[in-house]
Amino acid sequence: MNIADELLKGSRLALSRAITAVENEYDDAVNIMQELYPRTGNAHVIGITGPPGAGKSTLTDKLAKEYRRQGKTVGIIAIDPTSPFSGGAILGDRIRMNELTLDQGVFIRSMGTRGSLGGLSRKTSEAIKILDAFGFDVVLVETVGVGQSEVDIVKTADTTLVVLVPGLGDDIQAIKAGILEIGDVFAINKADHEGVDRLHTELEMMLDLNQTKIAWRPPIQRVIANRGEGISELAEAIEKQIAQSKESGQFIKRRTDRTRTELLSMLDEQVGRFVRKKLSVYGKFDEVVASVEKREKNPYAVVDDIMANILRQ
Amino acid sequence: MEKRVRILVAKPGLDGHDRGAKVVARALRDAGFEVIYTGLRQTPEQIAEAALQEDVNVIALSLLSGAHNHLFPRIVELIREKGMTDVLIIGGGVIPDADIPALKTAGISEVFTPGTSTTTIIDYINANVK
Numbered sequence: 001m002n003i004a005d006e007l008l009k010g011s012r013l014a015l016s017r018a019i020t021a022v023e024n025e026y027d028d029a030v031n032i033m034q035e036l037y038p039r040t041g042n043a044h045v046i047g048i049t050g051p052p053g054a055g056k057s058t059l060t061d062k063l064a065k066e067y068r069r070q071g072k073t074v075g076i077i078a079i080d081p082t083s084p085f086s087g088g089a090i091l092g093d094r095i096r097m098n099e100l101t102l103d104q105g106v107f108i109r110s111m112g113t114r115g116s117l118g119g120l121s122r123k124t125s126e127a128i129k130i131l132d133a134f135g136f137d138v139v140l141v142e143t144v145g146v147g148q149s150e151v152d153i154v155k156t157a158d159t160t161l162v163v164l165v166p167g168l169g170d171d172i173q174a175i176k177a178g179i180l181e182i183g184d185v186f187a188i189n190k191a192d193h194e195g196v197d198r199l200h201t202e203l204e205m206m207l208d209l210n211q212t213k214i215a216w217r218p219p220i221q222r223v224i225a226n227r228g229e230g231i232s233e234l235a236e237a238i239e240k241q242i243a244q245s246k247e248s249g250q251f252i253k254r255r256t257d258r259t260r261t262e263l264l265s266m267l268d269e270q271v272g273r274f275v276r277k278k279l280s281v282y283g284k285f286d287e288v289v290a291s292v293e294k295r296e297k298n299p300y301a302v303v304d305d306i307m308a309n310i311l312r313q
Numbered sequence: 314m315e316k317r318v319r320i321l322v323a324k325p326g327l328d329g330h331d332r333g334a335k336v337v338a339r340a341l342r343d344a345g346f347e348v349i350y351t352g353l354r355q356t357p358e359q360i361a362e363a364a365l366q367e368d369v370n371v372i373a374l375s376l377l378s379g380a381h382n383h384l385f386p387r388i389v390e391l392i393r394e395k396g397m398t399d400v401l402i403i404g405g406g407v408i409p410d411a412d413i414p415a416l417k418t419a420g421i422s423e424v425f426t427p428g429t430s431t432t433t434i435i436d437y438i439n440a441n442v443k
Contacts, residue, residue, distance in 0.1 A: 013396050016368040024316045087317070088342035094363060095352035101359045101366075108366055112317070112347050 003028065004035035007134055012107065015134050019109055022126040033126060036133035041255075043075070043132040043139045044242060047157030049119060049179060052145025054163040055189040057096035058225040060142045064100055065228075066235045067138050073105040075131030075139045079121050082112035089113075093142060107131065118152030119143040125156050125262065146179055154182040155258060158251060159241055161234075163187045164203070166195035180206065183218050184241045187234055191222035215248050216241065278310045318442055319347045320371040323360045325388065328378035329353055333406065337373060340431035346371075346438070357384055361391035369400065370442050373434075374421075376406040381416065389420035399443045405429070 003021065006014035018036070021029045048056050048063075057078065064074045078093035091110035100106045109131075111121040120143060121127075131139050143153050154160050162183035167190075186207075188199055203220055219237045223230035245251040279285050288306075291297045322338045324331055331353055338348045349367045351360070364372050372392065374385060385404050392400055404416060405425040413424045423437055 013365060016365055020368045082347075083342060086343050087345045089347045090338055090342045091347060091349045091367075092352075094349060098352060098355070098359060101351075101362050108363075110349050110367060114317070 004032045007032075007036070007130070008039065010134075012104075015107065015130065016109070018130045019123075019127050022130065023111065023114075023121075023123045029126075033129065036130060039133040040129045041132065043128075043136050044159070045128055045132075045139045045141065045157045046238060047141045047143065047153035047160045048163060049143040049146055049150075049153050049160065049182075050163030050189075051165075051168065054145070054165045055225045056142050056145070056163050057093045059163055059187065059189060059223065059231075060093075060140050061097045061100060062223075062225050062228055062231045063235060064097070064106060064138075064140060066231050068103065068105055070235075072137035073135065074100075074107075075128075075134070075136035076100075076106065076108040076142070077124060077127050077131070077139070078108065078110050078142045079119070079124065079144050080110065080112060081144050082114045084115075087114075107134070107136070113144060116152075117150070119146045119150030120152045120156060124152075125258075128156065151179060151182050155261060158245070158254065159184050159238055161185050161187060161238065163189050164199065165190045166193045166199045181210070184216065184245075185234070185237050186218055186220045187230075188220060188222045189225050191224050191230065196222065215250065216244055275306075275310060278313070279306070317345075317347050318371065318438070319349065319367060319369040320373055320438070321349045321351065321360070321364050321367060321369040322373045322375065323351050323355050323363070324353050324375050325355055325357060325360055325384040326376050326378045326380045327354060328376070330377050331375070333377070334373075334375040337375070337405065337431060337434060340435065341373075341438075344435045357387040357391055360388055361395060364392060364400065365395050365397060371401045371403065371438055374402070374404045374406075376404065376408075379407070381406065381408050382412055385416055385421050386419035393420070401438070401442050403434075403437070405434075 003014045003018050007018055018032050021032055048060050050056055060076060064076060067074050080089055080091045080093060082089040089112035091112060093110055094108060097108055100108060109127060113121050116122045124141065128139050141153065141157060160182050162179055186203060188196060200220060207218055221230055221234045221237050223234055288302055292299050292302060320341055322334050324334050338350050341348045349369065351363050374388065376384065381404065389402055401422055402420060403423045404421045408424055408426055416424055422441060425434055
């Protein structure tokens with residue numbers, strides 16, 4: 001079957017196969033993406049991130065249901081870590097989303113990080129585009145449980161929702177830089193737990209000190225995700241953020257930055273592949289490596305020399 | 314990037330015991346597979362739809378309640394209806410030997426009963442996955 005055509009006609013199997021093709025880098029992946037790209041750009045991409053156990057999956061489930069109530073369709077990408085030892089993974093985010101499985105206005109795909117360290121999987125942005133081209137109004141991306149520096153989601157989403165919970169110790173101090181800087185909207189989950197007032201106050205104070213997002217002061221919404229409390233208010237806060245972002249020009253700026261980054265990294269990849277191919281034609285790269293290791297040659301001169309040779313051809 | 318084999322580990326039916334399923338899921342992860350685990354008490358329709366959304370190569374069904382003769386064939390039927398003709402479907406749990414031939418006829422490729430080592434399951438998957 002022509003996967004892209006079938007997908008655009010509404011086949012969920014083709015949608016699923018397209019994500020697999022991209023994730024496994026099958027030969028037809030580039031063709032599929034070429035056909036789908038003109039149909040992308042319409043979905044509102046919301047990233048949901050936070051530490052392990054904060055309730056990201058449950059909150060994703062509840063937000064998806066809120067959007068369904070509003071009549072919107074929802075694509076979900078749920079990311080879990082790949083084992084660095086076996087390459088295997090247990091992807092368990094669906095456990096919290098079982099009630100959505102049979103809803104034909106929802107599509108959930110689990111992805112393993114497969115070596116990516118930024119909180120997303122290697123092919124998350126392509127998977128988002130595929131769901132976008134299929135026609136989902138909203139795409140929710142649930143990152144792996146993050147610590148301080150897994151901030152790739154901010155380069156991928158239109159809105160970044162950071163989920164925190166009380167009771168993680170001296171919370172804010174521990175995560176001051178990194179994920180706290182990327183939130184467009186904050187949710188304090190498990191708001192019935194002890195310590196919620198302190199966390200809320202600390203977060204407010206920290207956001208007040210933050211000068212870089214002066215045009216948009218990120219709101220903080222308390223939720224109790226497993227009981228569905230605060231969810232419609234949270235959706236409202238996200239709605240306001242996206243409206244403001246469009247009005248201020250931030251929205252288009254972010255998307256342009258993203259396109260620039262994607263183009264550059266595709267170029268890097270292609271140039272890298274080209275150089276490697278030329279290297280194998282070279283033949284004696286192992287000898288070069290050995291002589292650099294023995295300090296007979298220095299790596300900087302070797303790289304200059306190889307590049308000069310390749311470019312001369 | 315080489316292809317990763319994706320496996321849905323699913324528990325149809327009403328029994329609440331997923332220790333076996335979790336042990337198998339863990340062993341499959343350690344063998345380098347991507348395992349999607351959906352939790353307890355899934356209907357055949359939920360399992361088939363999750364398999365489609367996740368585009369899995371293998372579905373491993375675990376069932377201890379005795380309803381395998383009804384639920385396993387139903388899941389095979391739904392999966393094939395969705396056009397996923399190349400998915401390997403295997404089953405495990407407390408399943409009497411007498412029931413196994415009929416399950417195989419219905420499209421369950423292999424049935425693993427209590428005492429099977431996880432290595433046996435992994436070897437079987439590696440040898441038969443498409």
